[in-house]
Amino acid sequence: MNMLEVSGLTKHYPINAGILRREVGRVRAAEDVNFTISKGETLALVGESGCGKTTVARCILRALKPTSGSIRFSPADGEMVDLAPLSKRQLRPLRRHIQLIFQDPYASLNPRMMVGDIIAEPLLVNGVASAERHRRVLELLDLVGLPAAARTRFPHAFSGGQRQRIGIARALALNPRVIVADEPVSALDVSVQAQIINLLLDLQEQLGLSTLFVAHDLGVVRHVSDRVAVMYVGRIVEVAPTVALYATPRHPYTQALMSAVPKADPLMRDTAAAPIGEVADPANPPPGCAFNPRCPFAIDRCRTERPVLRDVGAGQLAACHRAEELTLAGVG
Amino acid sequence: MADNSLPLVSVRNLAVEFTQHGGGPVRALDSVSLDLRPGRVLGVVGESGCGKSVTARAMLRILDRNGSIKNGQILLDPGTPQQTDITALPGEGNRMREIRGGRIGLIFQEPMAALSMQYTVGNQLMEAIRVHNDPGKAVARQRVIKLLNDVGIPRPETRIDTYPFQLSGGLRQRVGIALALAADPDVLIADEPTTALDVTTQAQILALLRRLQVDKKIALMLITHDMGVIAQMADDVAVMYLGRVVEFAPVNEVFAAPRHPYTQALLRSVPNLRAPPHSRLATIGGAVPQPNARPKGCPFHPRCPDMMPGRCDTTAPAPVPPGQAGASCFKVEDAALVEGVAA
Amino acid sequence: MSATTASSASSGASLADDKLAQAGQLRLTWLRFKRHKLALISLFIVALFYLLAIFADFVAISDPHHTDARRSYMPPQGIHLFDENGFAPHVYGLKGSRDMKTFKMVYVPDPSKKIYIAFFAPGYDYNLFGLIPTNRHLFALINPTPVDGIFLLGTDQLGRDLFSRLAVATRISLSIGLASVGLSLILGILLGGISGLYGGIIDTVIQRLIELIRSIPTIPLWMGIAAALPNTWSVLQVYFAITLIISLIGWTELARVVRGRFLALREEDFVIAAELVGAGQFRIMLRHMLPSFTSHVIAAVSLALPAMIISETSLSFLGLGLRPPAISWGILLQDAQNVQVLAGAPWLLLAAVPVVLVILAFNFLGDGLRDAADPYG
Incomplete structure (x- = not known):
């Protein structure tokens, strides 16, 4: 059963210039993005900065209004609502079902509120009675591995990892049906990052969460996700089950991304050359496949015709003209 | 150690303290010793607050105003007649200014920290060249073009007249590297040079650093929190924790047989591209303490799985002797003792 | 190995166990403010002057009008x-x-x-x-x-006791500053808040208005407005008119502070977080945004106060503000305008001492408050 069905999701930002603020161009932050997340599944959205992964996440949370496309979400089993056209007021009763885990554990907690109040706020604004709120806050603190005494302390008394736990507790307070995690561990130290990844794994297991996991770190993604969608300049270029994607990438960009990750093994140095060039400008993407200027396998067709995301076998989808003929190196 | 050439820089027992507004002094570095050798890459790795950046800043005498060197030496050209102790020089004096850039170059994490928005790339690079040894404007411009070419900037003849804000993050960091290399230093400190960059750009910049370092026989000190970067780049590795070097060893030894419990735990907690899906990671309990709440004894003992009560929490183990592979840990000391007896 | 299994419990166990952990914003601000010795002394001086203002007649020795x-x-x-x-x-x-x-x-x-x-x-x-x-x-x-x-x-010339006159003048000068700031604050928060909250065309209009007001040279503007005040007005009427004139210019700075904070806070993660759990505009304003900028506003006020006091003093000194028989610092200094008088009675200049003292104290106090205002920054 699908919890979230995103189809044709597009977000453009107009570029205005001149005294009349005339539109002179558009940043195509997200272009025709399609994916689904089923119940209990974690889909990772990966890519480099500016690829549109955060834009997609913010559209799903409806912190942004998409330019076009639909975001169908299931607020209760057997029901589907399209979030894309809804107004702020229509969205309010639905917000409780989709919650966000922030990247920055420092900015995301109000420093002037006690931890107990921070975690209780979602319950309070959704009309949960005081006694029940208290019980639930203690339950949530325990769930994320913080002592009950944390309730009466202020965020400044906590380390980055502990703050991230508080943020997770707040996100879980209303038993959301979908969690959006926006780079939840990238601001943390390596040793603390591992703690939070393990906590997320525990929670996935215990609560059967459906998660959209936005990240740039392929190592982290490998540990937490069931499926991975790779984005490049606003479009999804490959979607595949995690193991398959890492073992047999079908898009040259996926391969480039993986080979660029420095391997924590001094005996495996420089196995692949770094991809050439830089990420294309989403305001002015190259014609054809956006990756063609950097792609070692590009042919004339790649420079003129944009490849569509299609099934290339074994449940893998890739947007590459040459997906079938290329043999790309994966890891593990 | 394989390489017995004289180091270009030797840091010995360096201690740095910061005064806090209204609080007591906070020790940021505690008896740090490091050697930078020509043609070799020293990787310095650790988590936030471990003192890796403070070490770099102390070596260039650009500590924040509330920080000061309390003990130790930073020797430039140790063992030669030109040996200079950087800690003894006036921080703003001519000699120090010559050393900064001229002998020791610095690459920042955020290239914008080193570049001004108001001047063109060429302007800033030419200034860096001419400050140290002015060859005249025309020659300097030619050198800048060559420099830009060296750091892999396409079309350097036109890029020389662009402003930094017109460049992408990757190109900016290349300019940052060119700036650090402008006066031809033989020691280069790169402080998290790729942390702000995307992974594909990171790979390019690391490859560039590697090539330049080998070509110019530079002694490179590469500071990072990323074990992957260390594995790919470093010859020797210094692992730091709360202002101390807890382990020092050639890179292969560090990854194959880490000595210090912290290094062991750190390596295990790195997410792995080959891990089975939904597999858990090894963690280190707790978090890095605040620098003003330094634990007594070994700074790692509250998080250490091998902590020996009564010992690790009372006295700090001896620092790693400079130039030798080892760990600052009682467990490692004991093991060495047993081995010695057996032999 | 414990390190491999420990995930959650281990990290939570070590909570910072000091009083600071449970300290709210007020306490943290005070702790930080306390470290600023100059500001602390200034706070004392300012408090002393306001006490003097409240008990002016009690402290005065002889009738200041006698x-x-x-x-x-x-x-x-x-x-x-x-x-x-x-x-x-x-x-x-x-x-x-x-x-x-x-x-x-x-x-x-x-x-x-x-x-x-x-x-x-x-x-x-x-x-x-x-x-x-x-x-x-x-x-x-x-x-x-x-x-x-x-x-x-x-x-002074008419045999009135300067000490008593200063005590009474303090009351008027300090209260006029306070009243003007109060008025500026209302205008500033209202217009700055609207500007920051709604943005768009409203924001543009208000910002241009602020720029226009700030571009007018203040002294000629005051002179113009003050000259328009009818001679027949009572002391009280003039007092309120002066307050109004001063705050009409003073609100612009505060409006900018408020607008800036609003714009910055709107983008803060924790404000977005509140929005995403379904909190209403009103709750977000009251619970998240207001507490985050009150401290900044207090600091801005304590820096605006001395400017207001100086404004009153200079206006009155120039004869454009309050007029005798009202007594304010500016009016007392008016007596010291004449060099010949000063040569014979240099003590008349002592009226400038409280002005300098209060202005300096307010500036240091404002500095201290501004530094302490954001204990999380």
Whole structure:
């Protein structure tokens, strides 16, 4: 059963210039993005900065209004609502079902509120009675591995990892049906990052969460996700089950991304050359496949015709003209 | 150690303290010793607050105003007649200014920290060249073009007249590297040079650093929190924790047989591209303490799985002797003792 | 190995166990403010001056409006604490004699005539807090002749005691500053808040208005407005008019602070977090945004106050603000405008001391508050 069905999701930002603020161009932050997340599944959205992964996440949370496309979400089993056209007021009763885990554990907690109040706020604004709120806050603190005494302390008394736990507790307070995690561990130290990844794994297991996991770190993604969608300049270029994607990438960009990750093994140095060039400008993407200027396998067709995301076998989808003929190196 | 050439820089027992507004002094570095050798890459790795950046800043005498060197030496050209102790020089004096850039170059994490928005790339690079040894404007411009070419900037003849804000993050960091290399230093400190960059750009910049370092026989000190970067780049590795070097060893030894419990735990907690899906990671309990709440004894003992009560929490183990592979840990000391007896 | 299994419990166990962990914003701000010694002293000075303002008539020795040509330009006169019988504070009585060159009567202290001082003694009549009629003062002379007085800071041309006049002037000058800031604050928060909250065309209009107001040179503008005030207005009417004039210009700075904070806070993660859990605009404003900028506003106010006080002082000094018989610092300094007068009675310049002291104190206080305002920054 699908919890979230995103189809044709597009977000453009107009570029205005001149005294009349005339539109002179558009940043195509997200272009025709399609994916689904089923119940209990974690889909990772990966890519480099500016690829549109955060834009997609913010559209799903409806912190942004998409330019076009639909975001169908299931607020209760057997029901589907399209979030894309809804107004702020229509969205309010639905917000409780989709919650966000922030990247920055420092900015995301109000420093002037006690931890107990921070975690209780979602319950309070959704009309949960005081006694029940208290019980639930203690339950949530325990769930994320913080002592009950944390309730009466202020965020400044906590380390980055502990703050991230508080943020997770707040996100879980209303038993959301979908969690959006926006780079939840990238601001943390390596040793603390591992703690939070393990906590997320525990929670996935215990609560059967459906998660959209936005990240740039392929190592982290490998540990937490069931499926991975790779984005490049606003479009999804490959979607595949995690193991398959890492073992047999079908898009040259996926391969480039993986080979660029420095391997924590001094005996495996420089196995692949770094991809050439830089990420294309989403305001002015190259014609054809956006990756063609950097792609070692590009042919004339790649420079003129944009490849569509299609099934290339074994449940893998890739947007590459040459997906079938290329043999790309994966890891593990 | 394989390489017995004289180091270009030797840091010995360096201690740095910061005064806090209204609080007591906070020790940021505690008896740090490091050697930078020509043609070799020293990787310095650790988590936030471990003192890796403070070490770099102390070596260039650009500590924040509330920080000061309390003990130790930073020797430039140790063992030669030109040996200079950087800690003894006036921080703003001519000699120090010559050393900064001229002998020791610095690459920042955020290239914008080193570049001004108001001047063109060429302007800033030419200034860096001419400050140290002015060859005249025309020659300097030619050198800048060559420099830009060296750091892999396409079309350097036109890029020389662009402003930094017109460049992408990757190109900016290349300019940052060119700036650090402008006066031809033989020691280069790169402080998290790729942390702000995307992974594909990171790979390019690391490859560039590697090539330049080998070509110019530079002694490179590469500071990072990323074990992957260390594995790919470093010859020797210094692992730091709360202002101390807890382990020092050639890179292969560090990854194959880490000595210090912290290094062991750190390596295990790195997410792995080959891990089975939904597999858990090894963690280190707790978090890095605040620098003003330094634990007594070994700074790692509250998080250490091998902590020996009564010992690790009372006295700090001896620092790693400079130039030798080892760990600052009682467990490692004991093991060495047993081995010695057996032999 | 414990390290491999420990995930959650281990990290939570080590909570910071000090009082700081449970300290709210007020306490953190105070802790930080306390470290700023200069600001702490300034706070004390400012508090002292406001106490003086509240109890002005109580502290004053003689009626600030009472004139007596005989004691014109009396130099400052000390209080003698002891006489031959021990502690008995007293001043010397005045003895009139004729100057044989100018044939003017001059009054000089006569050491043989001691007039004793009593604490909490009756003096001239006044209304405490403007309400309670009384004649008790902090200290007063026992059985003085009409010409006697305690001239701590000397007298002016009309023989009015400068110390008493300063005490009463403090009340007007400080309260006018406070009232102007209060008014500016209301205008600033209202317009700045609207500007920051709604943005768009409203924001543009308000911002251009602020720029326009700030581009007008203040002194000529004041002169223009002040000149338009009818001569027939009472002291009270002029007082409120001056307050209004000062705050009409003063609100712009505060509006900018408020708008800036609003814009910054709107993008804060924790505000977005509240929005995403379904919190309403009102709750977000009240619970998340307002507490985050009150401290900034307080700091801005304490920096705006001295400007307001200076404005009043300069206006009155130039004769454009309050006019006698009202007493303010500016009016007292007006007496010190003339160099010839100053040469004969330099103590009249002492009226500038409280101005300088209060302005400096407010500036240091504002600095300290600004630094302490964001204990999380």
